[in-house]
Amino acid sequence: MTLPEIELFTSPGCPRCARMRGLVDAYLEYRKLPLRVSMVDVVAELDRAVALGVRATPALVIDGRLVLTGAAAPARLHALLDDELRRMRGGVA
Template identity: 40%
Template structure:
């Protein structure tokens, strides 16, 4: 499973929770691929997924959060996707 956090450099909201969200995702999913995506460098990809606001999170190439989720919201979404209880 791949989780992508779309951000822009200098985004204080992104930086504040980025590490915490990554830890939550790594604990929820075995063999996780976490990718920090600079939306300015990969603008075409961000637009293709429908990213309109930052930070945003995509799971397996689908935009799941168009705004920053709480750690619990991310954990719940990953659990739904993996089918884990």
């Protein structure tokens, strides 16, 4: 079984990025999911970010698909991650 890859595109001096990281980590812990968030500096990976459609930070990418750009309230983020991970084999039931 392949675990989904979660990437958080961030930028230097972006306070909302750190908050988003905390929210995603809290979600993974709450759902007891053995997943890790990879932090990606958007400036260092500009070409890839543009190709993925990232237009601002923070941007959340799951298995190479952009699923969220900008800040999100915890409830909305939980619902979105539930939906995204449910689609994937071995995700949230």
